[in-house]
Structures are given as structure tokens and as C-alpha cells.
Amino acid sequence: xxxxxxxxxxxxxxxxxxxxxxxxxxxxxxxxxxxxxxxxxxxxxxxxxxxxxxxxxxxxxxxxxxxx
Amino acid sequence: xxxxxxxxxxxxxxxxxxxxxxxxxxxxxxxxxxxxxxxxxxxxxxxxxxxxxxxxxxxxxxxxxxxxxxxxxxxxxxxxxxxxxxxxxxxxxxxxxxxxxxxxxxxxxxxxxxxxxxxxxxxxxxxxxxxxxxxxxxxxxxxxxxxxxxxxxxxxxxxxxxxxxxxxxxxxxxxxxxxxxxxxxxxxxxxxxxxxxxxxxxxxxxxxxxxxxxxxxxxxxxxxxxxxxxxxxxxxxxxxxxxxxxxxxxxxxxxxxxxxxxxxxxxxxxxxxxxxxxxxxxxxxxxxxxxxxxxxxxxxxxxxxxxxxxxxxxxxxxxxxxxxxxxxxxxxxxxxxxxxxxxxxxxxxxxxxxxxxxxxxxxxxxxxxxxxxxxxxxxxxxxxxxxxxxxxxxxxxxxxxxxxxxxxxxxxxxxxxxxxxxxxxxxxxxxxxxxxxxxxxxxxxxxxxxxxx
Amino acid sequence: xxxxxxxxxxxxxxxxxxxxxxxxxxxxxxxxxxxxxxxxxxxxxxxxxxxxxxxxxxxxxxxxxxxxxxxxxxxxxxxxxxxxxxxxxxxxxxxxxxxxxxxxxxxxxxxxxxxxxxxxxxxxxxxxxxxxxxxxxxxxxxxxxxxxxxxxxxxxxxxxxxxxxxxxxxxxxxxxxxxxxx
Numbered sequence: 001x002x003x004x005x006x007x008x009x010x011x012x013x014x015x016x017x018x019x020x021x022x023x024x025x026x027x028x029x030x031x032x033x034x035x036x037x038x039x040x041x042x043x044x045x046x047x048x049x050x051x052x053x054x055x056x057x058x059x060x061x062x063x064x065x066x067x068x
Numbered sequence: 069x070x071x072x073x074x075x076x077x078x079x080x081x082x083x084x085x086x087x088x089x090x091x092x093x094x095x096x097x098x099x100x101x102x103x104x105x106x107x108x109x110x111x112x113x114x115x116x117x118x119x120x121x122x123x124x125x126x127x128x129x130x131x132x133x134x135x136x137x138x139x140x141x142x143x144x145x146x147x148x149x150x151x152x153x154x155x156x157x158x159x160x161x162x163x164x165x166x167x168x169x170x171x172x173x174x175x176x177x178x179x180x181x182x183x184x185x186x187x188x189x190x191x192x193x194x195x196x197x198x199x200x201x202x203x204x205x206x207x208x209x210x211x212x213x214x215x216x217x218x219x220x221x222x223x224x225x226x227x228x229x230x231x232x233x234x235x236x237x238x239x240x241x242x243x244x245x246x247x248x249x250x251x252x253x254x255x256x257x258x259x260x261x262x263x264x265x266x267x268x269x270x271x272x273x274x275x276x277x278x279x280x281x282x283x284x285x286x287x288x289x290x291x292x293x294x295x296x297x298x299x300x301x302x303x304x305x306x307x308x309x310x311x312x313x314x315x316x317x318x319x320x321x322x323x324x325x326x327x328x329x330x331x332x333x334x335x336x337x338x339x340x341x342x343x344x345x346x347x348x349x350x351x352x353x354x355x356x357x358x359x360x361x362x363x364x365x366x367x368x369x370x371x372x373x374x375x376x377x378x379x380x381x382x383x384x385x386x387x388x389x390x391x392x393x394x395x396x397x398x399x400x401x402x403x404x405x406x407x408x409x410x411x412x413x414x415x416x417x418x419x420x421x422x423x424x425x426x427x428x429x430x431x432x433x434x435x436x437x438x439x440x441x442x443x444x445x446x447x448x449x450x451x452x453x454x455x456x457x458x459x460x461x462x463x464x465x466x467x468x469x470x471x472x473x474x475x476x477x478x479x480x481x482x483x484x485x486x487x488x489x490x491x492x493x494x495x496x497x498x499x500x501x502x503x504x505x506x507x508x509x510x511x512x513x514x515x516x517x518x519x520x521x
Numbered sequence: 522x523x524x525x526x527x528x529x530x531x532x533x534x535x536x537x538x539x540x541x542x543x544x545x546x547x548x549x550x551x552x553x554x555x556x557x558x559x560x561x562x563x564x565x566x567x568x569x570x571x572x573x574x575x576x577x578x579x580x581x582x583x584x585x586x587x588x589x590x591x592x593x594x595x596x597x598x599x600x601x602x603x604x605x606x607x608x609x610x611x612x613x614x615x616x617x618x619x620x621x622x623x624x625x626x627x628x629x630x631x632x633x634x635x636x637x638x639x640x641x642x643x644x645x646x647x648x649x650x651x652x653x654x655x656x657x658x659x660x661x662x663x664x665x666x667x668x669x670x671x672x673x674x675x676x677x678x679x680x681x682x683x684x685x686x687x688x689x690x691x692x693x694x695x696x697x698x699x700x701x702x703x
Binding site: 029031032033035036038055057059060061062 | 163164165167169172174181189190192193
């Protein structure tokens with residue numbers, strides 16, 4: 001699945017998504033606006049961002065697809 | 069800026085029709101009054117839980133009333149900082165973030181993510197397109213610097229220099245309390261019946277607050293409903309009688325009421341729901357509690373009142389809050405919400421709800437006639453020749469008596485236009501562009517509030 | 522085969538009967554024959570018009586205010602409807618003096634439920650769309666458009682309206698008042 005076919009409304013907390021920059025994010029909250037979800041980095045090209053473990057807003061078009 | 073002193077002639081008690089129909093004056097009202105004064109935004113029952121929101125208005129601006137995850141109530145300008153799109157096009161709901169559907173900027177009130185309410189949390193392409201050079205902290209939604217929750221009613225002002233809400237209210241507070249407190253005299257305790265009536269009326273917005281500030285003289289408007297009799301007791305007339313009714317104005321603040329002077333001994337119990345014995349029993353019990361709770365403390369009864377500039381309320385039957393949002397010089401959007409005591413029996417809530425709706429709102433048998441009068445008064449005043457002439461506000465000039473128990477209050481008698489004159493005196497002070505020191509000096513000269521008021 | 526043809530015919534006749542009743546009922550309002558109109562309402566009539574709100578796709582339960590609980594535009598029975606007719610008759614009800622001109626257009630009429638059954642219809646749920654046009658004075662014009670959920674009941678051999686729920690397609694009411702009848 002690529003991002004153009006992904007309706008953000010279908011994402012649930014716990015789902016994992018891969019971003020276009022290679023990062024992997026676990027969804028923590030879906031505000032339901034169809035544009036953003038909140039999540040934590042499980043993997044990121046910049047390791048510091050994973051360690052911070054802070055909730056980040058993730059933009060729809062930055063999501064490559066859902067990690068199965 | 070138009071100099072209004074010749075249009076609002078308080079010495080002679082006349083006011084030009086221009087202030088009710090003129091575009092330039094309307095714009096000046098938005099700047100001098102609606103951008104500075106404390107405005108009624110909504111009721112806390114509209115946002116009971118974290119992330120709940122309700123879209124309201126301040127002047128011609130759409131604003132979002134929201135309760136954040138830290139339980140703080142915020143008021144945000146409902147317009148994206150990037151291209152102005154409405155970030156919330158719903159009337160109410162629950163959301164973690166307000167996301168603009170245009171380019172995707174997203175704003176939050178969650179204190180764990182942001183330092184100020186409505187700060188930007190999501191900017192698409194913040195790294196790749198903005199090169200992280202957008203100052204997110206400076207581009208959050210505009211928020212009201214001052215917001216208060218007064219006994220469940222939410223008020224806000226755009227002006228950080230505005231005085232505290234209680235100063236703005238002055239001793240008008242006792243009359244507002246009479247509407248918001250429990251019928252048994254204990255503070256607060258009212259709840260809002262769900263749903264807000266919102267409707268458009270082609271009249272100048274000031275007709276409404278002027279009506280509710282103390283216009284007993286327009287009683288003839290309601291002759292038809294008096295003849296039919298829709299009162300809560302099912303009897304004659306249209307509402308409960310207020311014993312000792314008069315009009316009281318707060319001339320230095322622009323507020324006023326129809327109701328009673330302060331008193332210390334409760335009036336004898338009046339049956340108001342004779343058709344509903346179980347309600348009558350509850351109300352009698354509430355009356356007995358009121359005697360005990362209030363003892364010989366100062367109290368008042370409020371039939372109706374206006375808090376400057378555009379909020380009015382009915383304190384007894386019906387118990388309701390009305391707001392008059394300016395749309396243009398000749399159109400307003402009127403809102404009504406209805407209140408009941410939170411712990412009252414369902415039968416009373418139901419009876420009250422039915423009574424409120426047959427009395428007030430666009431379907432109200434009383435209010436519908438007011439709306440006709442306000443609309444066609446506005447239309448007829450807009451004529452080119454009509455505009456040259458002033459309205460007459462001379463009734464009862466020079467007959468007001470001070471109310472010793474309340475700071476800056478005047479008893480104008482049951483039938484008088486003293487309250488309307490007080491309203492337009494305040495209107496003129498705002499429209500002249502006085503600063504807050506100038507606006508509050510006369511009221512502050514009366515000193516501190518009494519401890520038992 | 523013939524039996525089902527009969528049933529279809531019977532349903533058609535009932536549909537026609539109910540439509541004619543609703544058309545006549547509406548024209549009594551438009552012709553200002555309000556007292557005769559009141560007689561076409563059952564004693565336990567309920568007219569209920571909830572307020573509609575703009576809500577997100579997943580918060581649909583908030584879309585209309587709740588019956589028996591929330592504020593609405595109209596929520597009343599025969600007593601208040603009768604008082605409204607009396608109010609207009611005083612000649613002093615300024616919102617309707619001079620009288621407004623109204624026209625009800627009723628369309629898309631469907632019989633949703635027939636009780637107890639088609640052979641002995643005593644109560645029928647009817648769904649329809651309506652447009653209520655109002656003009657008063659010179660230029661004041663309101664278009665109230667929406668769906669109606671009516672319940673009609675046979676009382677002493679004649680149809681009467683027992684319930685009318687009206688879903689208006691306006692969240693901010695664009696009429697200054699509601700002094701006509703749906």
C-alpha cells in the first residue's frame with residue numbers, strides 16, 4: 001500500500017507505518033482529521049529522534065505505507 | 069473615526085438612527101466594542117470533556133471555545149494563520165487537533181505539546197520545504213488573552229488590558245447571580261439544556277440588548293400572548309409576576325435589568341406550576357432551602373437584564389441567555405441557550421423546556437413579535453430622510469434615584485428609558501476610543517464591593 | 522397472482538387517500554382556516570422540530586438535538602398549537618399581522634409503515650419532503666425545506682395527524698421567526 005491509497009482514518013493506535021525518509025512510526029493517537037496522526041519513532045535515520053520517544057505529528061503525505 | 073457625540077445626544081435624550089443603519093459606524097463598533105469588551109462565548113456544558121469544542125462568535129469573527137487536556141478553557145480565532153481558512157467548520161465535537169483542510173497546518177491546545185493554546189504542532193513539509201525556518205511559535209492560532217468561566221458561563225476579550233471580568237460586571241453581578249445560581253440561593257448549580265438556537269434577523273443588533281436592558285414600555289408588543297395566556301402556571305398572562313418590579317441601571321458600566329431592588333426578606337411563596345403538583349412540591353422545598361441558605365442576606369430578583377454590549381439573560385421564567393452577534397448594520401445572528409437547576413426533577417426540566425420554547429426563540433409566542441418589531445424598525449430607519457431624525461429616549465429623564473446597596477446603581481422606576489440611556493452612554497464611551505483607565509474610572513470611584521452583596 | 526395485484530391496488534388507493542388528506546390539511550394552513558386545521562390533529566398530536574448541527578463524520582449522534590431532552594425549534598402539543606391559532610386570531614400578533622402568505626409543497630410521499638396491516642389501516646407512518654414558502658410584507662421571503670416524518674391515525678373513520686417530526690435543512694435558521702405551521 002502506498003500513501004496515495006492510505007486513508008489515515010483507517011489507522012489505529014498500535015499500527016506501524018513506514019515514512020518516505022525510511023523512519024518507522026508506531027501510531028499512538030489518531031485525531032481523525034485525515035491529515036495527521038500522532039506517533040512515536042521506532043526507527044529513524046537520525047537515531048536521536050528514536051531515543052526522544054516523544055509523540056510526533058505525522059503528515060499523511062510523508063507516510064509511505066503500513067508495515068505489516 | 070466618526071465622532072458620535074452629536075449622534076448620541078444624552079443631554080437631550082435622543083439618538084440618531086445612523087447608529088442603527090450606518091456601515092461606517094458598524095465597522096467602528098467592531099473595532100471599539102467587539103474587539104475590546106468582555107463578550108459571552110458559551111456555557112461550560114457545551115465543552116464538558118477534554119478536547120471538546122464549540123464554535124462561537126465574537127463580533128463578526130468565528131472563534132472556537134475548547135477545553136484542553138489540562139481542563140483549561142481556551143478561545144481561539146477560527147482562521148488558519150497560513151491562508152485564513154476556517155480550521156473548524158463543525159459546530160461542536162471533540163478533537164485532539166484543529167487541522168486546516170487547505171494546506172494541512174495543524175494546531176493543538178494540549179499543554180504537553182504546546183506552550184500557548186492553539187500553537188502550531190504540524191506543518192507539512194516543515195523540514196524539506198521550510199528548511200525548518202518557520203517560527204512555529206509565532207504562527208499559532210490567535211487566542212483570547214483573557215477567558216473566564218463565571219458560574220458556568222464563558223466570557224472572553226481580545227484585549228489583554230481589559231479589566232478583570234468581575235470589575236467589568238461591577239455590582240451587576242448580583243443580578244447575573246440571580247439567574248445563574250440555584251433557585252435555593254446556593255451559588256452556581258444551573259445546567260444548560262442541550263442545543264443552541266441560532267437564527268438570523270434583519271435588524272440592527274442593538275435593538276435586542278436595548279429591549280432586554282429594561283424596556284417595560286414595549287409590553288404592548290406582547291398583547292396577543294397576554295390575551296391568550298401561556299404562563300408556566302397555565303393561567304393568565306405570559307410569565308410570573310415579579311413583585312416590586314422596577315428597572316435598575318449601572319450607568320458607569322452600561323448594564324441594567326428589570327427586576328427588584330435588593331431586599332433581605334424573601335417574598336411569600338408564589339405558586340408557579342399549579343398544573344404540575346409534583347413540581348410545585350419540589351419548588352416549595354427549594355423555597356424553604358432558600359430561606360435557610362440566604363437568611364437575611366442581600367438578594368435580588370432578575371426578570372431580564374443586559375450585560376454590555378450584546379448578552380442578555382432572563383433570570384426567572386424562562387431562564388435563558390441570549391446573544392446578539394452583529395452581521396451587518398442591518399442584520400444580526402441571535403442565539404439562545406436555556407438553563408435549569410441541575411438537580412431539579414425531570415418533570416420540572418421538561419415543563420421548563422416546553423415553556424421556554426413557547427416563550428422564547430424564533431418559535432416563541434412572545435419573542436416572535438419582538439423580532440417583527442426590531443426588523444421593521446431597522447428597515448424603516450434606513451430610509452434617506454428617516455436617517456436625519458433621532459429616536460426619542462426621554463422617558464423618565466431626571467427621575468432616577470440611587471440604589472444605596474449597590475455601587476453605581478440607579479433605580480429608574482418600572483417604566484423609564486433610563487436603562488437604555490445608560491447603555492448608550494457606555495456605547496458612546498467605547499466608541500470614542502477611551503482607554504480602559506478612562507472607561508473604568510467612574511466605576512472604580514465607587515470603591516470595593518460590599519461583602520454581603 | 523390476483524391476490525398480490527389486489528394488494529398493490531389497495532396500497533395505491535391508500536397512498537392516494539393519505540396524500541389527498543395531507544394536501545387538504547396543508548391547504549387549510551395556507552388558506553388560514555386554522556380552526557378547521559386544528560380539527561385534523563389528534564388530541565395527543567406532537568409537533569417536533571429538532572435543531573440540526575454541523576458535525577464530523579464520526580460524531581453523527583450529535584447531528585440533531587434529542588427529543589424529550591434538548592432544545593429544539595418546536596416541541597409542542599395541541600394546547601400550544603391551539604394557543605398559537607388563538608394568538609393569530611387576536612389580530613394583535615404582529616409577527617403574523619398583516620398575515621404572511623404561505624404555500625406548502627409536499628413531495629416524495631412514501632408510506633413507511635401501515636398498522637396493523639393493509640387490510641385495516643388505522644395508523645400510517647408517512648415520509649415526505651416539503652417546501653414551506655413564506656412571504657410577508659413586501660420582500661421578506663423564507664424558504665423552509667426539509668423532510669417530514671408524519672404519523673396519521675384514523676379517528677372515527679377520518680384521518681388525523683398524530684405526530685409530525687420535521688427535519689429542517691438549516692442549522693442557522695434563516696427565517697427571523699417560526700410563526701407559520703409545518
